[in-house]
Amino acid sequence: MEGSLLSKLQFWRKAVPTIELGLYVCAEKIYVYQEATEKFAANSFAFTFKKFDWTDAFEQIVKSLGTAKIQIVLSAEFYQVMQVDRPNVEPEEMNAALLWSVKDLVSQPVTDIHLDYFESSKQTTNKVSVVVAGKKQLTSLLLAARVAGIETCGVTIEEMAITNLFNDSQARLLLSHRAGGELLLAVVKNGELFMQRRVRGFLQLDSIAADDLAFGHADNLSLEIQRSMDFFESQLREAPVASIDLLMLGARDKLAALVSENFSQSVTPFQAESVEGVFSQMALAEFSRGETI
Template identity: 50%
Template sequence: MKNNLLSKFAFWQKKHNRVDLGVYINTDGMTVYQAESLLRQIPLIKQDWRTAFQTLVEQVPGANIQIVLSSDYYQLLVVDKPAVDDEEIGQALQWSIKDMVSKPIAELHFDYFESPQANNNKLTVVVVDRQVMTALALAAQQCDVAIAGISIEEMAISNLSENENLAKLVLSHEPNHELKLTVIKRGALYMQRSVRGFNQIDVVTADDLRLGVADNLSLELQRSMDYFESQLRQAPVASIELLMGGAKEELARLLSANFDQQVNTIPCQHVADKFAELAFAEFNHDRELEVA
């Protein structure tokens, strides 16, 4: 893939000195990261992009940002790869997803990514609201903010394995959202799914984790690991990584008892902070957009 939604809105890019920033955007605001330091949280009130970007440039003039969107802003759909030439995939995908979305295709923008496995005939389509993203892009232009790329949580997580040959299973969770499971290797996303029933895992007590929550989660992890090995014909994941809040150290200890793999917690004060850092890591990539 291709972590750059909305290439047709690339008019914001300007050729002069800029300050690279990683920005994670959820419905509460923007979390901003710059070169090994978390800068600040910028509120986003009623989707007022211009005020948020103006606040950013007052503090960091000449911002050049890589954005990671929270799942509030996109939908993932898995479809069969259309049997057409590559340059016609974008047009064909409109017919593949039109009955899977709640809005008319004309009101949406979509991108897609393929599995790293050459023999996989599925595509994952990222769908966003065109009006929302256009408003974001226009506000950035008006505030002289250059947007280098727009990505999503699942793709950003792949930066955790950029130089590693062994697969990792990552559990990531933002408050009041579904728990996400991704499997990554060598900077590529091999598998992603939402794990239902754990959207409050950040507030579950250590006692409740011990009284069954961890074991129930272990069953979900085992199913996904079995699929990764048997259906995708991959070697077992080397580790399980937890990117979440709450009693994550106790959860790691309990999961370790159920798996041979090492279970690690990813250090961060807030999950949004880490996603802003992973957005910043996108500056190390030069990934083309696959469909406009």
């Protein structure tokens, strides 16, 4: 009896995280999304901190929301995605072989490279997409979360996170753009990423006035959309995409109207307050996939 009673007084044990959060991690800000519960409505939070000061970032999160289990989506500034020839090696040797394939294509020393790779189930070439990130930076991020009492269940990237937006049998082309960032074009079908590409030249897409979009901007964007659609149809031998979706801020309604003039597909803008907030929701959706680290 006494032993059983005392076993309940293990006050030195840390509390087990009970809430789940989706985090979209940027260099100076973390966007957090918490799903609705019986007691609380769904909510989004943004925490600002000194650049790469992860200790401060996670301390703020714990102070505001408590300890938690998290899924992380890294913003594009933390990694590169490149296509390389697929090494002719066994699966367990793939990462080591890819390390030598990319070492001359990135600025990080080999000792500071953390990489992973992905490929479409409709792959028609002997290429794989390799994700390269700084090992020290990722380690610092994850260690700060652990010290704060946060359990990291998975880490992914924008390209993979967007597959959480759609899960139907029709192919959908998504254009994603953050202020000052490159444009991401991707095709998602059945919850799978079929193709993705980053496009330069649209860094200020969100700040162009609605009246100025007709002066070449919408047509230039339509050209990049057509190139992606052509690749999807001809190289992957797929039927045309069913829709075009815009995840961006700025004059998106006007942009959608102008772009739609060049395509038979519907062009629909996400009515979101922030692109980053949507990515934090996609991060939370990663819990349904299980661990990805």
